[in-house]
Amino acid sequence: MIIAMDGPAASGKGTLAKQLASHYGLGHLDTGALYRAVARDMLAGGRDLDDEVAAAQTARNIDPETLEDPGLRTAAMGEAASLVAKLPQVREALVEYQRAFARRPGGAVIEGRDIGTVVCPDADVKIFVEASAQVRAKRRHKELIEAGQDIAYEEIHAQIAARDALDRSRAVSPLVPAQDAHLLDTSDLGIEAALKAAVKLIDSVIR
Numbered sequence: 001m002i003i004a005m006d007g008p009a010a011s012g013k014g015t016l017a018k019q020l021a022s023h024y025g026l027g028h029l030d031t032g033a034l035y036r037a038v039a040r041d042m043l044a045g046g047r048d049l050d051d052e053v054a055a056a057q058t059a060r061n062i063d064p065e066t067l068e069d070p071g072l073r074t075a076a077m078g079e080a081a082s083l084v085a086k087l088p089q090v091r092e093a094l095v096e097y098q099r100a101f102a103r104r105p106g107g108a109v110i111e112g113r114d115i116g117t118v119v120c121p122d123a124d125v126k127i128f129v130e131a132s133a134q135v136r137a138k139r140r141h142k143e144l145i146e147a148g149q150d151i152a153y154e155e156i157h158a159q160i161a162a163r164d165a166l167d168r169s170r171a172v173s174p175l176v177p178a179q180d181a182h183l184l185d186t187s188d189l190g191i192e193a194a195l196k197a198a199v200k201l202i203d204s205v206i207r
């Protein structure tokens, strides 16, 4: 079974994707980490983030062992990821890795922005996770503060709004629900309630 989960920044899809993977015994891939890793490696190499040829080359050479690097989870890396993510050659370089992961024999939960539309258009279940901009900014702020980063709520709110606008308006693979995606609004749902709602939805689709 392949579950495609898309949605804007801090909508809760990361937490949910991990829990769903463990609930159904599936593999889990956070594709945002791939874009964040491209941004990290470009910055480390002193490259401009709009250098498409260098970014595509960097994308082809990502070391999967480095995708858990806590340095990927900063607000600055999220912004930088969004810049490299709009480059068509970068997306093309990363799509095969994502599809290969999806083809794993045990199945997978794959989360990102274009999983249901581009990476896995034939996924068994597609969920588009939403939450109000205010709730998402609050969640991300709490997460970053807990990780020891010193950043104001207002700054996070502005950054998330700017990143979502960029992700939604880009020409290639914009953030948009697939036509056959099920919408799940987690604004008023805690972690457990969101998991329950997602499991109910998935079970109703696959049974």
Ligand code: CDP
Pocket: 008, 009, 010, 011, 014, 031, 032, 033, 035, 036, 078, 081, 082, 083, 085, 086, 111, 112, 113, 114, 115, 163, 167
């Ligand atoms: O965790 P959060 O939702 O804030 O972001 P993320 O999923 O780590 O993604 C970081 C950035 O990578 C996004 O803002 C997108 O620009 C880009 N991305 C993408 O374009 N396509 C994906 N499948 C996943 C992420």
